[in-house]
Amino acid sequence: MGRDYEQVRQVLASNIKELRGKRGLSQEAxxxxxxxxxxxxxxxxxxxxxxxxxxxxxxxxxxxxxVCDxxxxxxA
Structure with missing residues (x-):
């Protein structure tokens, strides 16, 4: 069975935050x-x-x- 909505939102949140940090961008930037x-x-x-x-x-x-990424x- 596929991931549920909350799992997808958590993965998205984590990925955006990590990628932003790796690029040295603030949320505002x-x-x-x-x-x-x-x-x-x-x-x-x-x-x-x-x-x-x-x-x-x-x-x-x-x-x-x-987007898929x-x-x-x-x-891990």
């Missing part, structure tokens, strides 16, 4: 580059936001990742 509000980036990273496909595409572009559980 990521938000500005992706043309979204900084508080929305915060919500996504806390797994309380529910980003649209458009927002995921924008974040992926800034982070140099495909943002949703994949990293290998």
């Amino acid at each position: 990521l938000a500005l580059s992706a043309d979204v509000d900084r508080t929305y980036v915060s919500q996504i990273e806390r797994a309380v936001g529910n980003p649209s496909l458009l927002v995921l595409c924008k974040l992926g572009t800034v982070l140099n990742k495909d 943002l949703l994949v559980t990293p290998q």
Whole structure:
């Protein structure tokens, strides 16, 4: 059976936060580059936001990742 909604949101939150940190971007810098509000980036990273496909595409572009990469559980 596939992952449930909450698991996917947690993976997305973790991936966005990790990728942003690796690139040395603040939430504000990521938000500005992706043309979204900084508080929305915060919500996504806390797994309380529910980003649209458009927002995921924008974040992926800034982070140099495909949308599917943002949703994949990293290998340990």
